[in-house]
Structure formats: structure tokens, C-alpha cells
Amino acid sequence: MSELPIIGGYTLGPVVHRGGMAVLREATHPDHPGPLLMKMPKMAEGEDPAAIVSFEMEQMILPRLTGPHVPRCYGAGHEPVPWIVMERISGGSLLPLLKRLPRAPEEVALLGAGVADALDGLHRQGVVHLDVKPSNILRRGSENGPMVLVDFGLSRAALLPDLMEEEFRLPYGTAPYMAPEQVMGIRGDPASDLFALGVLMYFFLTGKRPFGDPQRMADLKQRLWSDPTPPRAIVPECPPWLQEVILRCLEPAPERRHASAAHLAFDLRHPEAVALGPRAAKLKRDGWTKRIQRRFNPEFQPRLRRKAEALPQRDAPIMAVALDIDDISKEMSAALRDTVGRILAIRPNARVACLNVLRTNLLRPDNTLDREGRNKHVQRLLELRHWSAPLALPEHRLTHHVLEAVSASGAILEYATQNRVDHLILGAKAGGITQRVLGSMPTEVARDAPCSVTIVRVRDF
Structure with missing residues (x-):
């Protein structure tokens, strides 16, 4: 008889429900009498990346909620897959x-x-x-x-x-x-x-x-x-x-x-x-x-306006750092993190958005899973989290975004424009004939960005 899987110290039981974006399984833990449910996003081939992003939202929101009108949250994590454990409500839905x-x-x-x-x-x-x-x-x-x-x-x-x-x-x-x-x-x-x-x-x-x-x-x-x-x-x-x-x-x-x-x-x-x-x-x-x-x-049309209290406060600027996870050296990784830290020392209320662009194909279908059967979007989110962990920022000041797009520069520029980013940080690419003739992605972003841009270069000794 095979052993039941264990995630985050919780032993998983049978599947209770399969929704449009997530799966619910029974769970047990020696420290929590239960009954408990573990929720995980659906990550099969072809799943909508919005399922993973919305799951991240729930991981941030649910643990902060209290009262009889929400399920109690017992824990959340990101490895080996994103998960949330909550109480199982005894009554059924409407x-x-x-x-x-x-x-x-x-x-x-x-x-x-x-x-x-x-x-x-x-x-x-x-x-x-x-x-x-x-x-x-x-x-x-x-x-x-x-x-x-x-x-x-x-x-x-x-x-x-x-x-x-x-x-x-x-x-x-x-x-x-x-x-x-x-x-x-x-x-x-x-x-x-x-x-x-x-x-x-x-x-x-x-x-x-x-x-x-x-x-x-x-x-x-x-x-x-x-x-x-x-x-x-x-x-x-x-x-x-x-x-x-x-x-x-x-x-x-x-x-x-x-x-x-x-x-x-x-x-x-x-x-x-x-x-x-x-x-x-x-x-x-x-x-x-x-x-x-x-x-x-x-x-006669309704005046639909965003409420000021629902918008990010502008005394907390947004700093976005773009990382090329597929091609980044330890030296560049450390240099980018050091640059973010130095800017945070000057702007202590800033929020840091860690960006990575998952390149998609223009004409042929894209695979959402890698050769090991892992969801590419989730794996890149994990790598972004590992990179940002030394910054030791609270959750409301640190976010991670995998942008799926054909053009890396286009995706970064759109994110910066739509979200009113105040400062972009990118790593410079190593020089080469292609870069000298056609230019580089950081150069393109710096040219067209609606905000300040810092391009970090690692010296060759």
C-alpha cells in the first residue's frame, strides 16, 4: 500500500472537489484536529496562468481574515506546489x-x-x-x-x-x-x-x-x-x-x-x-x-470611478526589478539584489515587484509544462521568491510576477506603464555582435520606459 503524500506537514487524503481553477483535498495534521482541506491550483498542461495568479491572491488574503463568515486558515506555502490549508466547513454551498x-x-x-x-x-x-x-x-x-x-x-x-x-x-x-x-x-x-x-x-x-x-x-x-x-x-x-x-x-x-x-x-x-x-x-x-x-x-451613463482608498498610496513608490531567470549569473543576481537594497535604503516605503518574462510563441502552441512535468509559470515564481528572500520584505511590499508574452521588452514596458512603476531595474547583457547591431532588451526598455531606469552591469575582472 503506497503512502499518502505529505505537503507542509499535512497528510493529504482523497480529492473532495475539482473546480475551474483549483483542486480541494482532505488533509490531516497531528496539531490540528480538523476537519481540514488543502487547496492547490490546477497546473495541468494548458491551464490558464490566471489560476496561479489568483491562487497567489488567495494565499495573501485568506490568512489575514477572521470571523465566523470565512474559513479559518491554518497555513500556506509554495513548495513543492502552491497550497493553502483551511478548515472544512460542515454545511454545504447554496x-x-x-x-x-x-x-x-x-x-x-x-x-x-x-x-x-x-x-x-x-x-x-x-x-x-x-x-x-x-x-x-x-x-x-x-x-x-x-x-x-x-x-x-x-x-x-x-x-x-x-x-x-x-x-x-x-x-x-x-x-x-x-x-x-x-x-x-x-x-x-x-x-x-x-x-x-x-x-x-x-x-x-x-x-x-x-x-x-x-x-x-x-x-x-x-x-x-x-x-x-x-x-x-x-x-x-x-x-x-x-x-x-x-x-x-x-x-x-x-x-x-x-x-x-x-x-x-x-x-x-x-x-x-x-x-x-x-x-x-x-x-x-x-x-x-x-x-x-x-x-x-x-x-445618463453611470459615472464609474475608482475609489481613492482602494488604490495604492503614492507615498509608497513601486520599484520593479526584471530578472532573466534562464540566463543570469550569480554575480548579476547579487548585483541586482544589492541595487534594490541600496534604493530601498533611500525609499524605505517602496514596494518591490520582481518580474520575469516567460516567452511565448507567436504562431505555434505553447507548452505550460517543462520536460519534468512541472508547471513553468510556478517554477519561475519559485525562483523569483528564492531570489527575493534575502530582501526580507513583508508580503505587502514584495510581489512576484511571471509575465507571459512574445516580447520581453514589450511585457516589461506594459507592466511599468499600466501599474505606474516609479523605478525599473534591469541587468545588462554581455556584449556581442548581435547586441551591438540590433541593440539590447535593457536598452530598448530604458529608451521607452515611462519612469526612471537603472541598468546594472557586472564588471569583468
């Missing part, structure tokens, strides 16, 4: 309820209030979930136990770097539940979670999703100007106050939704306190002329 829709209005209100409580607990800790949906909501213990939010891979924490925003231009989320501002690439507004909860309540009440299940960006953007069919037009027994609450959650402009998750929970538990307006009386969608007006007249 996903099985989708087989028995629609639900009674009273049940929808009670369920929505419980989820709003969980969101309030999360938002008070400076985290926005950004992927609220039935499969990510569990019950702790009995049927009346508190709601628990899981899967923080797409979440945004106000005091942590946002790796998803820094590395990807397209929005990530679950299409039916994404708020308009999230579709437009704006992350970090707690009102986005209220929109998703509004979608969930609408779905549970009517059996229909308010904006369908769009698969294209153009279809996703329609929720900025196209209103859903009012719930009372589908479910006549829906009380006007509940329609008022749900349609308020689904407002395109975040400021027109509830002021907080706590306010939403209060309304769902106190129908008599809900002020009824035009939303409560609607029995059909707005006419096409009004929808066209909202679509093309800027005066």
Missing part, C-alpha cells in the same frame, strides 16, 4: 438550491440577509470578494448557521497589491454576477458585491438571471444601460419592498446601491423600514427609447 428554483420571497430575503452579513464582515476587513455566487457561499453547521464566503482568488484587499489587476487587462469574474464597474476593469468597490448579491436574490426569486449568461464583452457591457425585467412581472407574489431592494442592488451606478452590506441586511430583515420608490412599482422594463438614451447619451 449551489444545490439552483435545482429547486424559484424560492419563496421570504426565504430569498432571509438568505440574502445572511449573505449580506457575511459581506459586511468581509468589507469591514478591507476586502471585496468580487466573485459572489452560490458555489462560493457555504453554511456553517446547521441550516440556520451563518453564511461563509470562500474562494478569494479574485478578491481585492485594500492594503495588499492587486496581482490580478497588475498582470491582466481583461476583467475576471463570473459573468452573470459581475457588476458594471467590474466589467469595466474597476476593482475594489464593496458595492460590486452588493450587485452580485442582487443578481443572486433575483435568480433565486424568479428562476431567471437578470442579465442572462453573457459570453462576450459586448454582452457584458449591456448591464450598464439595459435594465432587467422587474421581479414582480415574473413572480406576482413578490412584495414591492423586496423588488425595491433587489432592483436597488442592480443599479448600474455603485452610489445608487445600498450604502453598505449592513444597510442591505437591515432592509432585508425590516421590510417596514424600506422606502418604496419607482423601483417598487415597476412591472415592465424601460422602453427601448430610454435604453437607447442611456446607451448613447453620456448624461
Whole structure:
């Protein structure tokens, strides 16, 4: 009989769940009675690199969360594969309820209030979930136990770097539940979670999703100007106050939704306190002329703006150091680290972003695994972590990024531009006829960079 695998001191058991981006396995540890789960990203050939980046986000966020509405985290690590160990929540998710829709209005209100409580607990800790949906909501213990939010891979924490925003231009989320501002690439507004909860309540009440299940960006953007069919037009027994609450959650402009998750929970538990307006009386969608007006007249479009408190503070500059892991000497590695250390001594609040470019092919398919069957993206992340370990920076000031691109210089320049990098550090290449004729990648980056650039050279003795 073969021995069970052990990672980080935890003995792994059978697979419990295979999701779109990660795998959950039972785990045991002599110091923790459990029950426990170990979560690992999916790393088979052809997997989306976003699965690994989102997993890094969860590794940063989950250990910082406390309270009854999140699973307790027991540990996280990066070797031999990235992993997180958390408590196993005894109750199931809300996903099985989708087989028995629609639900009674009273049940929808009670369920929505419980989820709003969980969101309030999360938002008070400076985290926005950004992927609220039935499969990510569990019950702790009995049927009346508190709601628990899981899967923080797409979440945004106000005091942590946002790796998803820094590395990807397209929005990530679950299409039916994404708020308009999230579709437009704006992350970090707690009102986005209220929109998703509004979608969930609408779905549970009517059996229909308010904006369908769009698969294209153009279809996703329609929720900025196209209103859903009012719930009372589908479910006549829906009380006007509940329609008022749900349609308020689904407002395109975040400021027109509830002021907080706590306010939403209060309304769902106190129908008599809900002020009824035009939303409560609607029995059909707005006419096409009004929808066209909202679509093309800027005066009627929601003003989607990033909240200042959700953005990195500019008194903490970003320093990015690019490492060519495939071709770097010990001397250059040490010289780059020494340069970063000297700049940190001058700018002690700076955040360091360690970059590596994984070159991709322009025409033929790319292999995501190396000859030993290891994920290339993960291996490079590990090497970046090993290189940066001597810097001894706290996690919120040190990030690691593997950028997959055809052009190394193009990827570094795009990262620096999109993330408002203040200082780039690169190692000089050894001279050669090709470099003298065509120039070098560091030279190209220095020429076009939107910030200061330091090119480090190792002397030949």
C-alpha cells in the first residue's frame, strides 16, 4: 500500500472537489484536529496562468481574515506546489438550491440577509470578494448557521497589491454576477458585491438571471444601460419592498446601491423600514427609447470611478526589478539584489515587484509544462521568491510576477506603464555582435520606459 503524500506537514487524503481553477483535498495534521482541506491550483498542461495568479491572491488574503463568515486558515506555502490549508466547513454551498428554483420571497430575503452579513464582515476587513455566487457561499453547521464566503482568488484587499489587476487587462469574474464597474476593469468597490448579491436574490426569486449568461464583452457591457425585467412581472407574489431592494442592488451606478452590506441586511430583515420608490412599482422594463438614451447619451451613463482608498498610496513608490531567470549569473543576481537594497535604503516605503518574462510563441502552441512535468509559470515564481528572500520584505511590499508574452521588452514596458512603476531595474547583457547591431532588451526598455531606469552591469575582472 503506497503512502499518502505529505505537503507542509499535512497528510493529504482523497480529492473532495475539482473546480475551474483549483483542486480541494482532505488533509490531516497531528496539531490540528480538523476537519481540514488543502487547496492547490490546477497546473495541468494548458491551464490558464490566471489560476496561479489568483491562487497567489488567495494565499495573501485568506490568512489575514477572521470571523465566523470565512474559513479559518491554518497555513500556506509554495513548495513543492502552491497550497493553502483551511478548515472544512460542515454545511454545504447554496449551489444545490439552483435545482429547486424559484424560492419563496421570504426565504430569498432571509438568505440574502445572511449573505449580506457575511459581506459586511468581509468589507469591514478591507476586502471585496468580487466573485459572489452560490458555489462560493457555504453554511456553517446547521441550516440556520451563518453564511461563509470562500474562494478569494479574485478578491481585492485594500492594503495588499492587486496581482490580478497588475498582470491582466481583461476583467475576471463570473459573468452573470459581475457588476458594471467590474466589467469595466474597476476593482475594489464593496458595492460590486452588493450587485452580485442582487443578481443572486433575483435568480433565486424568479428562476431567471437578470442579465442572462453573457459570453462576450459586448454582452457584458449591456448591464450598464439595459435594465432587467422587474421581479414582480415574473413572480406576482413578490412584495414591492423586496423588488425595491433587489432592483436597488442592480443599479448600474455603485452610489445608487445600498450604502453598505449592513444597510442591505437591515432592509432585508425590516421590510417596514424600506422606502418604496419607482423601483417598487415597476412591472415592465424601460422602453427601448430610454435604453437607447442611456446607451448613447453620456448624461445618463453611470459615472464609474475608482475609489481613492482602494488604490495604492503614492507615498509608497513601486520599484520593479526584471530578472532573466534562464540566463543570469550569480554575480548579476547579487548585483541586482544589492541595487534594490541600496534604493530601498533611500525609499524605505517602496514596494518591490520582481518580474520575469516567460516567452511565448507567436504562431505555434505553447507548452505550460517543462520536460519534468512541472508547471513553468510556478517554477519561475519559485525562483523569483528564492531570489527575493534575502530582501526580507513583508508580503505587502514584495510581489512576484511571471509575465507571459512574445516580447520581453514589450511585457516589461506594459507592466511599468499600466501599474505606474516609479523605478525599473534591469541587468545588462554581455556584449556581442548581435547586441551591438540590433541593440539590447535593457536598452530598448530604458529608451521607452515611462519612469526612471537603472541598468546594472557586472564588471569583468
